[in-house]
Amino acid sequence: xxxxxxxxxxxxxxxxxxxxxxxxxxxxxxxxxxxxxxxxxxxxxxxxxxxxxxxxxxxxxxxxxxxxxxxxxxxxxxxxxxxxxxxxxxxxxxxxxxxxxxxxxxxxxxxxxxxxxxxxxxxxxxxxxxxxxxxxxxxxxxxxxxxxxxxxxxxxxxxxxxxxxxxxxxxxxxxxxxxxxxxxxxxxxxxxxxxxxxxxxxxxxxxxxxxxxxxxxxxxxxxxxxxxxxxxxxxxxxxxxxxxxxxxxxxxxxxxxxxxxxxxxxxxxxxxxxxxxxxxxxxxxxxxxxxxxxxxxxxxxxxxxxxxxxxxxxxxxxxxxxxxxxxxxxxxxxxxxxxxxxxxxxxxxxxxxxxxx
Amino acid sequence: xxxxxxxxxxxxxxxxxxxxxxxxxxxxxxxxxxxxxxxxxxxxxxxxxxxxxxxxxxxxxxxxxxxxxxxxxxxxxxxxxxxxxxxxxxxxxxxxxxxxxxxxxxxxxxxxxxxxxxxxxxxxxxxxxxxxxxxxxxxxxxxxxxxxxxxxxxxxxxxxxxxxxxxxxxxxxxxxxxxxxxxxxxxxxxxxxxxxxxxxxxxxxxxxxxxxxxxxxxxxxxxxxxxxxxxxxxxxxxxxxxxxxxxxxxxxxxxxxxxxxxxxxxxxxxxxxxxxxxxxxxxxxxxxxxxxxxxxxxxxxxxxxxxxxxxxxxx
Numbered sequence: 001x002x003x004x005x006x007x008x009x010x011x012x013x014x015x016x017x018x019x020x021x022x023x024x025x026x027x028x029x030x031x032x033x034x035x036x037x038x039x040x041x042x043x044x045x046x047x048x049x050x051x052x053x054x055x056x057x058x059x060x061x062x063x064x065x066x067x068x069x070x071x072x073x074x075x076x077x078x079x080x081x082x083x084x085x086x087x088x089x090x091x092x093x094x095x096x097x098x099x100x101x102x103x104x105x106x107x108x109x110x111x112x113x114x115x116x117x118x119x120x121x122x123x124x125x126x127x128x129x130x131x132x133x134x135x136x137x138x139x140x141x142x143x144x145x146x147x148x149x150x151x152x153x154x155x156x157x158x159x160x161x162x163x164x165x166x167x168x169x170x171x172x173x174x175x176x177x178x179x180x181x182x183x184x185x186x187x188x189x190x191x192x193x194x195x196x197x198x199x200x201x202x203x204x205x206x207x208x209x210x211x212x213x214x215x216x217x218x219x220x221x222x223x224x225x226x227x228x229x230x231x232x233x234x235x236x237x238x239x240x241x242x243x244x245x246x247x248x249x250x251x252x253x254x255x256x257x258x259x260x261x262x263x264x265x266x267x268x269x270x271x272x273x274x275x276x277x278x279x280x281x282x283x284x285x286x287x288x289x290x291x292x293x294x295x296x297x298x299x300x301x302x303x304x305x306x307x308x309x310x311x312x313x314x315x316x317x318x319x320x321x322x323x324x325x326x327x328x329x330x331x332x333x334x335x336x337x338x339x340x341x342x343x344x345x346x347x348x349x350x351x352x353x354x355x356x357x
Numbered sequence: 358x359x360x361x362x363x364x365x366x367x368x369x370x371x372x373x374x375x376x377x378x379x380x381x382x383x384x385x386x387x388x389x390x391x392x393x394x395x396x397x398x399x400x401x402x403x404x405x406x407x408x409x410x411x412x413x414x415x416x417x418x419x420x421x422x423x424x425x426x427x428x429x430x431x432x433x434x435x436x437x438x439x440x441x442x443x444x445x446x447x448x449x450x451x452x453x454x455x456x457x458x459x460x461x462x463x464x465x466x467x468x469x470x471x472x473x474x475x476x477x478x479x480x481x482x483x484x485x486x487x488x489x490x491x492x493x494x495x496x497x498x499x500x501x502x503x504x505x506x507x508x509x510x511x512x513x514x515x516x517x518x519x520x521x522x523x524x525x526x527x528x529x530x531x532x533x534x535x536x537x538x539x540x541x542x543x544x545x546x547x548x549x550x551x552x553x554x555x556x557x558x559x560x561x562x563x564x565x566x567x568x569x570x571x572x573x574x575x576x577x578x579x580x581x582x583x584x585x586x587x588x589x590x591x592x593x594x595x596x597x598x599x600x601x602x603x604x605x606x607x608x609x610x611x612x613x614x615x616x617x618x619x620x621x622x623x624x625x626x627x628x629x630x631x632x633x634x635x636x637x638x639x640x641x642x643x644x645x646x647x648x649x650x651x652x653x654x655x656x657x658x659x660x661x662x663x664x665x666x667x668x669x670x671x672x
Contacts, residue, residue, distance in 0.1 A: 046544045047515070162406065191405035191571055196615040196629040218545055221574075221617025225624040244621040262549040263619050267578035269597070272556070275549035279514050344620035348627060353577060353601040356614045356630060 005036040008212050009058065009097075009180060014071035014081070016053055016062065025283040027053045029236040030071065035180070035212055040203075042215040042223040042244075044259070045233035048280050051216045054233070055182050057081065058214075059093045095125045098173035102185040104165035108157040114141075115153035118172050125176045140171040145201060163194035170202065177209060184216045199226055220263060224248060229316070232256050235281045235291030242317030249341055251333060252311075252319035254299075255292045260337045265347070265354075274336060290321065298323070298331055363395040365432075366565050367417065367533060372426035372436070374412050386412045388589045390426070391646060392654075394533075399559065399566040401580035401597075403573060403612065409589040410569045414535045417567065418451055419444065430533070449479055452526035456538040458518035462510040468521055469506035472496065475529045495528040496521075498561075499554060516547035520554065527558060537569045552579055574616045577601060582652075585609045587632075591646060594654040603672055605655050605665045608632045637661060 016028035027050045035041055043051045056062050057073055060083055073080040075092070083089055101107045109117060118137040122128060128136070134153070141149035144167040157165055166186065173181060183202065187195035199222065206213055215226055223230055224244065231241040232255065240253040251257055260266075261274040278295040281287055290296070293303035302308075302322050311324035322328055332338070347354045374387040387409040394400045402410045415421045417428060419435065428436040435447045452475075455461035462471050472492050475481070482488035493503045499520040510518055519539065526534060536555065540548040556579065559566060570576050576583055577597060584594040585608060593606040604610050611632035618624055642658040649655050655665055 046546060192573070192615040192617075193405060193611055193632065195617075197631070200629065219617065220545070220619045221624075224619050224621045225617055227621070248619065248621055259545065260619065262546045263574075264548065264552070264572075264578045265574045265616070265619060267549075267552075269578060272553045273549035273578065275553060276546035279516075341620055341622055344618050344623050348618060348623055351602070354613060354616060354618060356604065356610050 005039075007034045008037045008075070010034045010074045011054075011057070012072050012074070014054065014057055014073065015069045016050075016057060016066055017069045018063070018066045020065065020284075023284055027066070027236055027283055028057075029287070031233075031236075031238050032071075033231060033238065033241075035214060037179075038210060038212055039228045040206065040213040040215060040226055041229045041231065042217060042227035043231050043233055043238075044217055044220060044223050046218060046280060048283075049233040050236040050283075051233045052184055055099075055184065055214060055216060058180070058182065059097050059099055060089045061093070061099070091125075094121060094178075095176045096178055097180045097182065098176070098178040099182040099184060100166075100169050100173050100186045103189045104162060104169045105157070105189075107169055108165060110157050113154050113156055114160065114168055118168070118175055121172055122175050136175065137171075140175050141168070143205070144168070144171045144174075145197075146171075162190055163197060166190060166194075166198055167201065170198075170205070174205060174209065174211075178211055180212045180214060181206075182214045182216070185218070186215075187222065188217070188219070195222070202226070220248075220260060221265065232259065235287060236283060237291065237320065239292070239321070240319040242313065242319075246314065246317040250313070250317070251337070252313055252317075252324060253292075253321045254296045254323070256319075257333050257337060258296075260340070261334050266336050266343070274334070300328060365393045366396040366430070367394040367567075368429040369393070369413070369417075370426050370429065372413070372416065372423045372428060374409070374416055374421055375424045386421075386589055387416070389646075390586075390591055392584060392591065392594055394565060394567060396565055397559075397563060398581040399568055399579055401568045401570060401576040401583045402586055403570055403576055403583055404586035405571055407588075408586045410571075410586050411537055413586070414453070414537050414567060414569050417533075417535055418453055419447055445479070449475075449529055450531050451533045451535065452529050452531040454519075454522055454526050454534060454536040454539045457542045458515065458522045459510070459542075461522055462518060462525075464510050466509075467506065468496075468501075468508055468510070468513075471510070471521060472506075472524050472528055475525065479529070481529070491528060495524040498527060498558065499524045500550075514547075515543050516550055519543060519547075519551050523551075523554065523558070527562070530562075531564070533565045533567070535567045535569070538571070539568075540575065541571070548575070555579070572616070573612055585612065590644075590656060591654075592656045594646070594652075596652055599650070599653050603653070603669060605649070605653075605668065607634075607636055 011033045013030045013032055014028055015030055017024050017026050031054055045051045057068055068081045115137055119133040122133040122136050138149045146152055187198050227244045230244050230247040231238045234255045240256050258276045267273045276295055281291050289305050290303040290308055293299040300322050308320050308322045310318045310320050312318055323331055346352050349355055369390050369392055372390045376384045376386055378384045390413055404410045412421055416423055423436045427434050469492055472495055476488055501520055540551050568580060580597050582596045583600045584591050587608045593609045604613055611630050614630040638658040638660045644656050644658050646654045646656050647662055649665055
């Protein structure tokens with residue numbers, strides 16, 4: 001990638017295991033990822049692909065039965081996988097790396113005022129007085145678009161709508177000016193109209209406060225809107241990554257093809273929508289070869305035998321599929337996602353289904 | 358398609374639904390809903406959370422009482438007080454598919470029981486053999502296997518659980534199905550499977566769907582006609598193509614503009630239009646649902662109606 005850009009966090013060969021009823025399941029299988037300062041990286045995948053688990057290693061928030069069994073996560077010269085206690089994490093989690101979760105109803109405390117939940121973070125991490133913290137909190141509330149912030153400071157979460165609650169969660173996450181903001185499905189629980197507002201709010205704040213954003217989502221529409229770069233996750237691995245244009249317009253992994261093809265936006269009325277048959281692999285078993293092979297109609301023989309390496313498509317675009325091997329047969333991506341840009345352009349141009357004035 | 362010659366299966370006539378919120382205050386959840394659903398179509402009700410779309414769906418199933426107006430099913434009133442026999446008739450012929458398949462199935466019951474429950478309640482089987490045969494067929498129809506019968510809901514993936522939810526509704530051999538956000542809780546790839554399945558079953562069993570959703574991109578694919586509901590009021594009704602082609606109400610336009618498109622270049626220049634009710638006529642004239650083109654209804658005052666007419670002509 002851009003050589004003169006600074007890497008802010010670097011995960012290398014991360015493996016995460018969970019102990020479940022005396023059995024081990026491998027949720028993350030040797031994932032490496034570098035994030036560049038100031039960029040927005042989106043991780044996309046189905047539920048169970050490991051996208052949340054992977055980013056939880058950045059903040060030490062794995063469930064208690066989970067361990068990082070291999071690899072490193074380097075952040076400011078420190079290996080985050082070596083941190084153990086909550087005390088070790090002080091000064092990083094919440095201060096330098098913050099997370100916004102999916103459901104604003106469960107991430108706020110229902111019996112404490114909005115104001116106290118924001119000031120708590122500011123007081124703890126910045127060590128300022130209560131009145132200074134309140135001043136900063138109200139400023140932050142205004143910044144995330146809460147009108148009459150001072151009046152609403154003493155209200156409770158139930159007095160806020162879902163979109164407003166998510167704005168508060170964003171205010172809390174940003175109140176210590178983190179360097180990295182992890183957004184874990186931040187809009188999945190929200191309505192589409194509110195989703196659009198929250199996404200543009202995060203983008204505006206990012207421009208202003210210059211943090212790095214890591215989005216986790218299953219919605220490729222959201223990815224197209226927010227991301228500079230995209231990583232596609234399947235079966236506990238990143239299987240393709242690249243600049244957002246590369247992944248949408250020139251996807252190489254059959255799983256990326258399948259994900260794009262099953263979008264309802266591309267469906268034709270009266271015809272069946274494309275869908276991915278079968279279910280994701282069980283992570284209890286050792287996965288042999290390409291994890292997607294059993295569901296992949298384009299699977300090659302070798303996909304069932306040996307795990308593919310990453311092949312280089314461009315300096316910024318890599319995909320982990322045997323299809324890119326020089327010996328592999330030449331396969332065209334599915335018809336429905338060919339000329340994707342022209343198709344979508346037509347849908348949003350005058351006369352198209354998604355055109356608005 | 359001309360709507361005049363089509364058979365109306367369900368008719369919602371000026372329905373209000375209100376809830377008492379204590380202090381003698383009333384919350385009007387649905388205001389003057391008035392539309393027909395034709396036999397064999399998929400009618401979508403689209404709106405954001407709190408718009409009253411689920412409330413209206415539940416009123417059809419006699420779960421929420423109407424405070425004004427009435428609902429007719431096959432020409433017979435099914436809202437308000439009706440005989441016990443008619444009530445059972447409604448329950449049998451109108452089934453519901455719920456949003457969250459994990460929450461809507463009894464986690465302590467086997468799939469066999471979950472799917473048979475309706476049969477038990479209505480004694481819709483001649484003997485044990487007949488019941489088992491019916492369950493097997495219902496499971497097969499939704500793409501599950503008879504050997505899944507003895508399993509429990511937690512042993513299934515989200516998509517499979519939703520199939521069980523659908524089998525449970527289908528085994529009653531209903532005529533009308535209220536599907537309340539049936540795919541919102543599912544992953545993208547599984548959504549497509551469930552939508553395809555619903556389309557297939559509709560064709561095979563001659564069903565009519567009321568499809569409740571918040572996502573216009575899904576609705577475009579599955580619905581024949583769409584009603585947009587905002588804060589309890591239906592603001593626009595049109596057939597699917599028309600609604601996307603000639604959206605008139607500013608709220609419909611806002612909803613359309615917020616559907617994310619899977620194209621980074623397009624998304625960069627696309628503008629999200631916030632819904633701003635202040636652009637509407639503020640004269641205080643009562644709004645009515647008016648038919649601006651055959652089959653295309655819009656909630657408007659007379660001045661707004663003239664504006665929409667002008668807009669349509671320039672489109």
